[in-house]
Amino acid sequence: MLVAALSRVAAGDRLALREVYDRTSAKLFGIVLRICQEREAAEDVLQEVYVTVWNRAAGYDPERASPVTWLATIARNRAIDWRRARRPDHNVGVEEAETIADEAVLAPERIEAEQEARRLHGCLDEIEGRQASAIRAAFIGGATYAELAERDGVPLGTMKSWIRRGLLKLRECLDRG
Structure with missing residues:
Protein backbone atom coordinates (compact mmCIF):
# COMPACT_ATOMS: atom_id res chain seq x y z
CA MET A 1 0.00 0.00 0.00
CA LEU A 2 2.77 2.45 0.86
CA VAL A 3 4.59 1.64 -2.37
CA ALA A 4 1.49 2.60 -4.35
CA ALA A 5 0.94 5.72 -2.25
CA LEU A 6 4.56 6.84 -2.80
CA SER A 7 4.10 6.28 -6.52
CA ARG A 8 1.06 8.55 -6.45
CA VAL A 9 3.00 11.13 -4.41
CA ALA A 10 5.65 11.09 -7.16
CA ALA A 11 2.86 11.94 -9.60
CA GLY A 12 1.87 14.96 -7.48
CA ASP A 13 -1.09 13.44 -5.61
CA ARG A 14 -1.50 15.42 -2.36
CA LEU A 15 -4.03 12.95 -0.96
CA ALA A 16 -1.44 10.20 -1.37
CA LEU A 17 1.03 12.27 0.65
CA ARG A 18 -1.62 12.57 3.36
CA GLU A 19 -2.04 8.78 3.29
CA VAL A 20 1.72 8.28 3.64
CA TYR A 21 1.76 10.79 6.51
CA ASP A 22 -1.18 9.14 8.30
CA ARG A 23 0.43 5.70 8.04
CA THR A 24 3.97 6.66 9.00
CA SER A 25 4.10 9.89 10.98
CA ALA A 26 3.95 8.28 14.44
CA LYS A 27 6.88 5.98 13.69
CA LEU A 28 8.95 8.68 12.01
CA PHE A 29 8.20 11.15 14.79
CA GLY A 30 9.54 8.61 17.29
CA ILE A 31 12.79 8.30 15.33
CA VAL A 32 13.18 12.06 14.99
CA LEU A 33 12.31 12.77 18.63
CA ARG A 34 14.82 10.17 19.84
CA ILE A 35 17.57 11.92 17.91
CA CYS A 36 16.54 15.56 18.45
CA GLN A 37 15.43 15.07 22.06
CA GLU A 38 13.29 18.19 21.77
CA ARG A 39 9.63 17.89 20.89
CA GLU A 40 9.29 21.20 19.04
CA ALA A 41 12.43 20.58 17.01
CA ALA A 42 11.25 17.05 16.21
CA GLU A 43 7.95 18.43 14.91
CA ASP A 44 9.82 20.87 12.66
CA VAL A 45 12.17 18.16 11.42
CA LEU A 46 9.23 15.84 10.72
CA GLN A 47 7.67 18.53 8.56
CA GLU A 48 10.94 18.75 6.61
CA VAL A 49 10.86 14.97 6.20
CA TYR A 50 7.50 15.07 4.43
CA VAL A 51 8.58 18.01 2.27
CA THR A 52 11.55 15.87 1.26
CA VAL A 53 9.23 12.93 0.56
CA TRP A 54 7.08 15.16 -1.63
CA ASN A 55 10.11 16.37 -3.57
CA ARG A 56 11.91 13.02 -3.86
CA ALA A 57 9.14 10.42 -4.10
CA ALA A 58 9.97 9.86 -7.77
CA GLY A 59 13.39 8.61 -6.68
CA TYR A 60 11.98 5.91 -4.39
CA ASP A 61 12.84 2.41 -5.64
CA PRO A 62 10.91 -0.43 -3.97
CA GLU A 63 13.58 -2.86 -5.18
CA ARG A 64 16.20 -1.15 -3.00
CA ALA A 65 14.26 -0.63 0.24
CA SER A 66 10.87 -0.99 1.82
CA PRO A 67 8.84 2.23 2.05
CA VAL A 68 9.26 2.40 5.83
CA THR A 69 13.03 1.90 5.56
CA TRP A 70 13.28 4.64 2.93
CA LEU A 71 11.16 7.02 5.00
CA ALA A 72 12.98 6.18 8.24
CA THR A 73 16.32 6.87 6.55
CA ILE A 74 15.11 10.29 5.43
CA ALA A 75 13.81 11.02 8.94
CA ARG A 76 17.03 9.85 10.58
CA ASN A 77 19.20 11.88 8.23
CA ARG A 78 17.12 15.05 8.67
CA ALA A 79 17.25 14.68 12.46
CA ILE A 80 21.00 14.13 12.41
CA ASP A 81 21.40 17.20 10.19
CA TRP A 82 19.39 19.20 12.72
CA ARG A 83 21.50 17.89 15.59
CA ARG A 84 24.72 18.78 13.78
CA ALA A 85 23.52 22.30 12.99
CA ARG A 86 22.35 22.93 16.53
CA ARG A 87 24.47 25.14 18.71
CA PRO A 88 26.17 23.06 21.42
CA ASP A 89 25.44 25.67 24.11
CA HIS A 90 21.67 25.57 23.52
CA ASN A 91 20.24 24.26 26.78
CA VAL A 92 16.71 24.77 28.00
CA GLY A 93 16.03 25.21 31.69
CA VAL A 94 13.49 23.15 33.59
CA GLU A 95 11.26 26.20 33.94
CA GLU A 96 10.89 26.27 30.15
CA ALA A 97 9.95 22.62 29.82
CA GLU A 98 6.81 22.00 27.83
CA THR A 99 3.93 20.20 29.47
CA ILE A 100 3.16 17.12 27.43
CA ALA A 101 -0.26 15.50 27.39
CA ASP A 102 -0.53 11.75 27.79
CA GLU A 103 -0.26 10.40 24.28
Whole structure:
Protein backbone atom coordinates (compact mmCIF):
# COMPACT_ATOMS: atom_id res chain seq x y z
CA MET A 1 0.00 0.00 0.00
CA LEU A 2 2.77 2.45 0.86
CA VAL A 3 4.59 1.64 -2.37
CA ALA A 4 1.49 2.60 -4.35
CA ALA A 5 0.94 5.72 -2.25
CA LEU A 6 4.56 6.84 -2.80
CA SER A 7 4.10 6.28 -6.52
CA ARG A 8 1.06 8.55 -6.45
CA VAL A 9 3.00 11.13 -4.41
CA ALA A 10 5.65 11.09 -7.16
CA ALA A 11 2.86 11.94 -9.60
CA GLY A 12 1.87 14.96 -7.48
CA ASP A 13 -1.09 13.44 -5.61
CA ARG A 14 -1.50 15.42 -2.36
CA LEU A 15 -4.03 12.95 -0.96
CA ALA A 16 -1.44 10.20 -1.37
CA LEU A 17 1.03 12.27 0.65
CA ARG A 18 -1.62 12.57 3.36
CA GLU A 19 -2.04 8.78 3.29
CA VAL A 20 1.72 8.28 3.64
CA TYR A 21 1.76 10.79 6.51
CA ASP A 22 -1.18 9.14 8.30
CA ARG A 23 0.43 5.70 8.04
CA THR A 24 3.97 6.66 9.00
CA SER A 25 4.10 9.89 10.98
CA ALA A 26 3.95 8.28 14.44
CA LYS A 27 6.88 5.98 13.69
CA LEU A 28 8.95 8.68 12.01
CA PHE A 29 8.20 11.15 14.79
CA GLY A 30 9.54 8.61 17.29
CA ILE A 31 12.79 8.30 15.33
CA VAL A 32 13.18 12.06 14.99
CA LEU A 33 12.31 12.77 18.63
CA ARG A 34 14.82 10.17 19.84
CA ILE A 35 17.57 11.92 17.91
CA CYS A 36 16.54 15.56 18.45
CA GLN A 37 15.43 15.07 22.06
CA GLU A 38 13.29 18.19 21.77
CA ARG A 39 9.63 17.89 20.89
CA GLU A 40 9.29 21.20 19.04
CA ALA A 41 12.43 20.58 17.01
CA ALA A 42 11.25 17.05 16.21
CA GLU A 43 7.95 18.43 14.91
CA ASP A 44 9.82 20.87 12.66
CA VAL A 45 12.17 18.16 11.42
CA LEU A 46 9.23 15.84 10.72
CA GLN A 47 7.67 18.53 8.56
CA GLU A 48 10.94 18.75 6.61
CA VAL A 49 10.86 14.97 6.20
CA TYR A 50 7.50 15.07 4.43
CA VAL A 51 8.58 18.01 2.27
CA THR A 52 11.55 15.87 1.26
CA VAL A 53 9.23 12.93 0.56
CA TRP A 54 7.08 15.16 -1.63
CA ASN A 55 10.11 16.37 -3.57
CA ARG A 56 11.91 13.02 -3.86
CA ALA A 57 9.14 10.42 -4.10
CA ALA A 58 9.97 9.86 -7.77
CA GLY A 59 13.39 8.61 -6.68
CA TYR A 60 11.98 5.91 -4.39
CA ASP A 61 12.84 2.41 -5.64
CA PRO A 62 10.91 -0.43 -3.97
CA GLU A 63 13.58 -2.86 -5.18
CA ARG A 64 16.20 -1.15 -3.00
CA ALA A 65 14.26 -0.63 0.24
CA SER A 66 10.87 -0.99 1.82
CA PRO A 67 8.84 2.23 2.05
CA VAL A 68 9.26 2.40 5.83
CA THR A 69 13.03 1.90 5.56
CA TRP A 70 13.28 4.64 2.93
CA LEU A 71 11.16 7.02 5.00
CA ALA A 72 12.98 6.18 8.24
CA THR A 73 16.32 6.87 6.55
CA ILE A 74 15.11 10.29 5.43
CA ALA A 75 13.81 11.02 8.94
CA ARG A 76 17.03 9.85 10.58
CA ASN A 77 19.20 11.88 8.23
CA ARG A 78 17.12 15.05 8.67
CA ALA A 79 17.25 14.68 12.46
CA ILE A 80 21.00 14.13 12.41
CA ASP A 81 21.40 17.20 10.19
CA TRP A 82 19.39 19.20 12.72
CA ARG A 83 21.50 17.89 15.59
CA ARG A 84 24.72 18.78 13.78
CA ALA A 85 23.52 22.30 12.99
CA ARG A 86 22.35 22.93 16.53
CA ARG A 87 24.47 25.14 18.71
CA PRO A 88 26.17 23.06 21.42
CA ASP A 89 25.44 25.67 24.11
CA HIS A 90 21.67 25.57 23.52
CA ASN A 91 20.24 24.26 26.78
CA VAL A 92 16.71 24.77 28.00
CA GLY A 93 16.03 25.21 31.69
CA VAL A 94 13.49 23.15 33.59
CA GLU A 95 11.26 26.20 33.94
CA GLU A 96 10.89 26.27 30.15
CA ALA A 97 9.95 22.62 29.82
CA GLU A 98 6.81 22.00 27.83
CA THR A 99 3.93 20.20 29.47
CA ILE A 100 3.16 17.12 27.43
CA ALA A 101 -0.26 15.50 27.39
CA ASP A 102 -0.53 11.75 27.79
CA GLU A 103 -0.26 10.40 24.28
CA ALA A 104 -0.14 6.74 25.26
CA VAL A 105 -0.77 4.33 22.44
CA LEU A 106 -3.94 2.27 22.65
CA ALA A 107 -3.59 -1.42 23.53
CA PRO A 108 -4.15 -2.91 20.03
CA GLU A 109 -1.59 -0.58 18.47
CA ARG A 110 0.85 -1.26 21.33
CA ILE A 111 0.49 -5.04 20.86
CA GLU A 112 1.05 -4.74 17.11
CA ALA A 113 4.09 -2.50 17.66
CA GLU A 114 5.51 -4.96 20.20
CA GLN A 115 5.06 -7.85 17.76
CA GLU A 116 6.81 -5.86 15.02
CA ALA A 117 9.60 -4.96 17.43
CA ARG A 118 10.07 -8.61 18.46
CA ARG A 119 10.20 -9.62 14.80
CA LEU A 120 12.69 -6.86 14.01
CA HIS A 121 14.91 -7.72 16.98
CA GLY A 122 14.68 -11.43 16.10
CA CYS A 123 15.93 -10.63 12.61
CA LEU A 124 18.65 -8.39 14.03
CA ASP A 125 19.76 -11.32 16.21
CA GLU A 126 20.29 -13.36 13.03
CA ILE A 127 22.69 -10.77 11.62
CA GLU A 128 26.44 -10.84 12.35
CA GLY A 129 27.21 -9.07 15.64
CA ARG A 130 29.10 -6.02 14.35
CA GLN A 131 26.48 -5.31 11.72
CA ALA A 132 23.58 -5.72 14.14
CA SER A 133 25.29 -3.53 16.73
CA ALA A 134 25.93 -0.80 14.16
CA ILE A 135 22.35 -0.93 12.86
CA ARG A 136 20.93 -0.72 16.37
CA ALA A 137 23.21 2.19 17.29
CA ALA A 138 22.45 4.08 14.07
CA PHE A 139 18.73 3.51 13.59
CA ILE A 140 17.57 3.05 17.17
CA GLY A 141 20.18 5.06 19.06
CA GLY A 142 20.57 7.85 16.51
CA ALA A 143 24.36 7.62 16.19
CA THR A 144 25.95 8.85 12.97
CA TYR A 145 28.01 6.54 10.79
CA ALA A 146 31.09 8.63 11.63
CA GLU A 147 30.46 8.22 15.37
CA LEU A 148 30.10 4.47 14.92
CA ALA A 149 33.26 4.22 12.83
CA GLU A 150 35.17 6.09 15.53
CA ARG A 151 33.61 3.98 18.29
CA ASP A 152 34.61 0.73 16.58
CA GLY A 153 37.95 2.01 15.31
CA VAL A 154 37.24 1.32 11.64
CA PRO A 155 37.24 3.52 8.52
CA LEU A 156 33.96 5.27 7.71
CA GLY A 157 33.61 3.30 4.46
CA THR A 158 33.89 0.03 6.37
CA MET A 159 31.14 1.11 8.77
CA LYS A 160 28.90 2.11 5.87
CA SER A 161 29.51 -1.28 4.23
CA TRP A 162 28.72 -3.16 7.45
CA ILE A 163 25.46 -1.29 7.85
CA ARG A 164 24.50 -1.63 4.18
CA ARG A 165 25.14 -5.40 4.19
CA GLY A 166 23.35 -5.74 7.52
CA LEU A 167 20.31 -3.85 6.23
CA LEU A 168 20.15 -6.13 3.19
CA LYS A 169 20.19 -9.19 5.46
CA LEU A 170 17.61 -7.57 7.71
CA ARG A 171 15.34 -6.90 4.76
CA GLU A 172 15.66 -10.53 3.58
CA CYS A 173 14.72 -11.77 7.05
CA LEU A 174 11.75 -9.42 7.37
CA ASP A 175 10.53 -10.36 3.87
CA ARG A 176 10.55 -14.06 4.86
CA GLY A 177 8.44 -13.51 7.92
